[in-house]
Amino acid sequence: METSKLIGGRFRVKDHAVSGAMGDVWPAEDTKLGRTVALKFLARRRLRQRGAATEFTDWTVKRFERESIAMARVSHAHVAQIYDTGEHDGELYIVMEYIQGRSLASHLKEGSALTLERTVRWTREICEGLGAAHSRKVLHHDIKPDNIMITKQGTVKIVDFGLASFADVTQSHTGVGTALYKAPERWANSPGSVHSDLYSVGCVLYEMLTGRPPFGSPQDDAMTVGRMHQDNLPAPPSAHRPGVPERLDCIVRFLLAKDPAERPHSAEAVAVVMSEVGHSFGTENVSIPTGRNHLLDATESNVGHSERIQELDRRIFELELRFGPDRQEVIETRTEHAELTGRSGDTRGAAALYNRLGRDCQNLFGPHDARALNAFEGVARWIAKSRRH
Template sequence: MRETTSDADGPMTVGGGRYELIGHLGSGGMGDVLEARDVNLNRRVALKFLGAGRLTGAAPGSERYIRAREMFVREGHTMARVEHTYVATIFDCDIGGADPFLVMEYVDGRPLAEYVGGDPLLLEQTVRWSGQITEGLAAAHREGVVHRDVKPANILITHDSSEVRIIDFGLARFADATESHTDMGTPLYRSPERCRFESGDERSDLYSLGCVMYEMVTGWPPFGDRHSDPAALAKEHQYRSPVRPGQQVPDVPDPLDDLIMSLLAKSPADRPRSARAVTRAVREVERVLESVAARRRQAPGHDTSQADVGITERIREAEKRVRRLLLQFGSAHDETVAARVELAELTGESGDERGAVELYERLGRDCQRRYGPHDRRALDAFEKMTRWTEGGYER
């Protein structure tokens, strides 16, 4: 039972009145996540509660319950050692009440899980977010911290900057040690050694990252789906080789295809040596995108006014501009339409012709819904979509 206090007409608080509860952010097998305000520092935070009694199946006050709380504190201290831009910060750990909780950085964003599970992501998004995830994992691994549950639900994408924040470091190990029967170490993204109930290490995180990248590139995980039997998934992770992403969707650069397959090697020894090595490999994919864009800028009729600005940086700035205009004006306002056209063109120039087609199709349909089936903006978007379907600019 969570211990809360409040004045007669005041807000509910926890942590001896320090944290003023604002709302419910989500729930999982480990417990609830609540938005709160740190009264002392006047900042928004996220409180992640762990129902230790539920995890261990033991009554409060029992020896197992006490051990679980002690381990939770140790894991909180471990997670707090990881300080990096792409990792959600742990500010505090409170064990004073019936349910201990972590005080975490509040991230205004959505989990990557809400972006995947259908169409492939834009190629530049995949490369950008993959690089940020690997940087965050590298920072954790340098501190000896292994995540053990890398999955889209544990990767948040911020609204303002479209950047990664990795959450829940160490909680899978806590669940293992307390004999939890939760979904920690989700079977869709679990490494072969974790499927064998081994503890795993840094390279287990890299396998899970490979599963996540595979889903970003293709639209689905390498094996099964969310309705698959966990035992069958475990066998596939251990014994079956996935189809290469590039055989399923177009425009996947060979270095990205090769990287994902190396991350999905069955033996940890056959995977990249470290998250830092993966970061370098992702940077190589970025250079491939830049090279493709540079060749296309040399074609007749291209705008060369920003030739000295990298394509990935231009795409990121265009994406931010689209996001801001969507909030300000909506999806079919003329300023928004112009920004969306720019983003689609830059996406195609980077070598992601499929992504350009998808962006133009969405734009055309949005304009049709807003202005009618024969709207000039919609027809223009579909015309540009057709051009990229047929190969875009001459090379």
């Protein structure tokens, strides 16, 4: 594609593209408004070169255009916004919000499970964004860690709404999606629904809690994974990660129900319940409802440590963005964040935070630096506490 001239008469491509199966995403300067945007191209030529039928390619183009128009109506803090569409050098493109950050998949690849606070907060934000899209009759079709961006401020942005249906040209139009996160009914060529998106949220939540998806692995055959989604029941997250509250086990169980009618009725309902779960961290004698009606009808709860944990988490993102990871204020804030995470009841999350801090301090200051040794002492202390519980 020719990128030496302005695209659409106003966008100047900079840096390099991130390539995917369906096209490329380029960072670009909007010369008219003076801001950075992302240009996402649908590579029709690439589809044809890979053997996609002309009928499917034409259908893909029409769907691309229709979904772009639909998504332009969705405006929400946790959804990447679409600004415009166009055509350049024979390829269609959409102009999207440029997101500084990295994917949830990248966070999960760091090797330790996320803290419960981040898990609950990010799940709430995913559901808030999905709820806004669902209210405009827009389904995602491919909720997965790669399609959930975490900004440098530590908040969620869902990407690739509607476009994910084009991810695999070898599947039927109603069967597209990513095997590890695809609802059982969609393996039977159902076009999907709000409940299908919520099943995928359940898969993502499961992976955030345990470090693994509920069924299969990326190396497994897709049809094998599909049969697991249709026939198998996953172990509760607490079986893989001691200390997961019973209520989170309950929420995961409802989200992963085989029958779509047995799942929560809306993303907004799940967001409200996740907010309640977050506020319960660090409180004593918190009631744990186990029925579906209780899941859908959130009630008030006492605010524990959650607000302070969230404040510290966001401050860490901001400090690292401003000063880099080696600032003493960053180290102290990360230490406070780990301690409060442990006191909230997430002892394993505290150990994971201290372990990551210790490794980072070794890389930044040397293997025998006191800050690294103090962090690893925190690891041992919180692991010991987790075993006593």
